[in-house]
Amino acid sequence: MAVADQARTQASVSRKPALAWEGVTYRLVSVLLMIAVWQAISLLVSPKYVPGPMSTVMAVAKHAASGALWGHFLATIVRMVSSFALAMIVGVAAGILMGLFRRGEQMLDLWVMVGLTIPGLCYVIVSFLWLGLNDRAAILAISWTTFPSIAINIWQGVKAIDQRLVDMARVFRASRWRRTVRVVLPQVLPYLMAATRFGLGVVWKVTVLVELLGRSDGIGYMLNYSFQMFNMADVFAWTLSFTVFMVIIELGILKPLERKLFRWRPEISG
Amino acid sequence: MATITIDIISKLFRSRAYPEGLLSLDNIRFGVADREFVCLVGPSGCGKSTVLNLIGGLDRNYTGRIEIDSRPLSHDGSHPVRVGYVFQEPRLLPWLTVRKNIYFALESIGVPHSEWRQRTETWLEKVGLAGFGDSHPHELSGGMQQRSAIARAFAVDPEILLMDEPFSGLDELTARSMRQQILELWDTTRKTVLFVTHNSFEASYLADRILVMSPRPGRLRQEMKVELPRPRNYESSQLFEFSVQVTRLLTHGGNGM
Numbered sequence: 001m002a003v004a005d006q007a008r009t010q011a012s013v014s015r016k017p018a019l020a021w022e023g024v025t026y027r028l029v030s031v032l033l034m035i036a037v038w039q040a041i042s043l044l045v046s047p048k049y050v051p052g053p054m055s056t057v058m059a060v061a062k063h064a065a066s067g068a069l070w071g072h073f074l075a076t077i078v079r080m081v082s083s084f085a086l087a088m089i090v091g092v093a094a095g096i097l098m099g100l101f102r103r104g105e106q107m108l109d110l111w112v113m114v115g116l117t118i119p120g121l122c123y124v125i126v127s128f129l130w131l132g133l134n135d136r137a138a139i140l141a142i143s144w145t146t147f148p149s150i151a152i153n154i155w156q157g158v159k160a161i162d163q164r165l166v167d168m169a170r171v172f173r174a175s176r177w178r179r180t181v182r183v184v185l186p187q188v189l190p191y192l193m194a195a196t197r198f199g200l201g202v203v204w205k206v207t208v209l210v211e212l213l214g215r216s217d218g219i220g221y222m223l224n225y226s227f228q229m230f231n232m233a234d235v236f237a238w239t240l241s242f243t244v245f246m247v248i249i250e251l252g253i254l255k256p257l258e259r260k261l262f263r264w265r266p267e268i269s270g
Numbered sequence: 271m272a273t274i275t276i277d278i279i280s281k282l283f284r285s286r287a288y289p290e291g292l293l294s295l296d297n298i299r300f301g302v303a304d305r306e307f308v309c310l311v312g313p314s315g316c317g318k319s320t321v322l323n324l325i326g327g328l329d330r331n332y333t334g335r336i337e338i339d340s341r342p343l344s345h346d347g348s349h350p351v352r353v354g355y356v357f358q359e360p361r362l363l364p365w366l367t368v369r370k371n372i373y374f375a376l377e378s379i380g381v382p383h384s385e386w387r388q389r390t391e392t393w394l395e396k397v398g399l400a401g402f403g404d405s406h407p408h409e410l411s412g413g414m415q416q417r418s419a420i421a422r423a424f425a426v427d428p429e430i431l432l433m434d435e436p437f438s439g440l441d442e443l444t445a446r447s448m449r450q451q452i453l454e455l456w457d458t459t460r461k462t463v464l465f466v467t468h469n470s471f472e473a474s475y476l477a478d479r480i481l482v483m484s485p486r487p488g489r490l491r492q493e494m495k496v497e498l499p500r501p502r503n504y505e506s507s508q509l510f511e512f513s514v515q516v517t518r519l520l521t522h523g524g525n526g527m
């Protein structure tokens with residue numbers, strides 16, 4: 001048995017890094033390929049309409065040097081973080097109510113569905129009309145658009161809780177707190193993770209829209225500004241820089257977190 | 271010291287298919303004496319797991335009364351004594367290793383930290399899982415998972431053991447050794463055991479007393495004292511004959527009465 005055990009341990013030890021390394025290689029190849037395609041299209045169409053990777057990076061560097069990049073980034077991130085936090089609070093609360101109580105489900109599910117259906121643009125316009133062209137209105141509109149998709153994920157997560165495991169914990173006299181933290185939370189965690197991903201995606205898209213329509217700073221505003229000036233390189237530059245930022249959050253925070261939290265799972269991340 | 275007194279008048283399950291409620295237990299009355307080994311046998315769906323669930327305090331939606339040591343189950347279903355429960359399924363937390371699963375139960379029930387390791391290793395070894403403490407449940411076979419759950423139930427050093435067909439997923443050889451283990455444990459520590467099975471041979475081998483239930487709605491059809499001397503022998507013809515009697519009761523209803 002000891003020998004078999006050792007073999008098992010070794011197998012898993014040698015497999016994991018190989019997989020990770022493989023992942024990096026293929027990712028790198030795919031990024032390089034994408035850049036090549038981009039360059040090719042730029043050359044084929046015309047660098048005026050499709051600025052190539054080089055001129056886009058130059059434009060990013062220019063804004064970074066002038067300091068504009070950081071100011072607008074900050075404005076956008078502050079809006080995103082506060083709206084996301086708000087949407088998370090409301091969405092998680094609604095999701096739990098819907099998941100735990102049938103009444104909650106009957107009261108809320110229609111509105112969550114409606115909330116998902118109405119385009120973010122409507123919330124943005126209404127919010128600006130009611131509250132004026134300020135950040136309060138911006139944050140309200142963004143979080144309002146975002147909370148339904150968070151609520152839906154949490155709702156599913158709460159419904160998927162395996163009550164039999166909770167019962168097991170109760171038989172062994174685990175306190176309510178312990179059952180919640182050690183048995184329920186780990187089961188909901190994957191859904192919380194999905195809600196975060198979904199939420200961040202929506203928040204980002206609506207933030208840009210809000211900034212375009214009613215703010216005078218932030219990435220969305222600068223995108224619109226560059227568009228008005230017909231400065232394609234800048235349009236690409238703002239898009240690229242923020243995309244890179246989001247990818248860093250995904251690969252630097254969400255993915256590792258997920259790997260750490262769900263390491264026990266049989267081969268989900270590869 | 272732990273006795274169980276069960277007096278269930280009725281247990282209904284309400285569901286979409288049966289809005290008025292489906293009667294699943296009807297007048298179940300029995301007691302389990304301190305240190306007694308009682309087997310509950312009955313056909314599938316007769317309510318054996320339901321009885322265990324009620325005693326475990328997991329379902330309080332019934333009419334009747336259940337007492338442990340002459341005290342009714344408290345309002346929140348918690349027990350005055352330590353209970354070890356082996357469910358019909360393993361019910362291991364999938365994100366924890368086998369060892370951490372046992373630690374979880376030990377910590378929940380209030381065993382001092384210093385004893386965790388010793389108790390866990392002892393029980394893993396007794397169920398034949400030495401060396402698998404660091405495996406996750408999904409890395410084990412169904413039978414190995416069930417044995418982990420058995421180790422967990424024993425590790426908390428329960429005063430009452432509730433076991434729901436714990437060996438039905440094991441091969442006969444492993445099941446035999448587990449049965450022996452249980453009897454050994456019961457012999458040395460004298461727990462009060464309520465053991466559910468549909469295997470009349472198993473019941474005859476293990477029990478002081480066998481309660482036979484009728485098909486749904488579950489009623490107590492017959493009570494049989496197993497007067498065979500211990501230690502019992504698998505090859506003994508008395509044991510075999512006794513188990514045939516139990517089987518007859520199970521399959522042909524009231525013939526034996």
Ligand SMILES: Nc1ncnc2c1ncn2[C@@H]1O[C@H](COP(=O)(O)OP(=O)(O)OP(=O)(O)O)[C@@H](O)[C@H]1O
Binds near residue numbers: 283284294316486
């Ligand atoms: N959660 C539930 N909702 C509705 N009905 C249920 C529920 N659980 C059990 N029942 C009903 O109660 C009856 C008894 O179920 P139980 O699980 O106690 O049977 P069992 O004797 O343990 O059977 P088996 O040997 O197959 O495990 C079943 O016939 C089933 O219809």
Ligand SMILES: [Mg+2]
Binds near residue numbers: 318319320
């Ligand atoms: Mg059952």
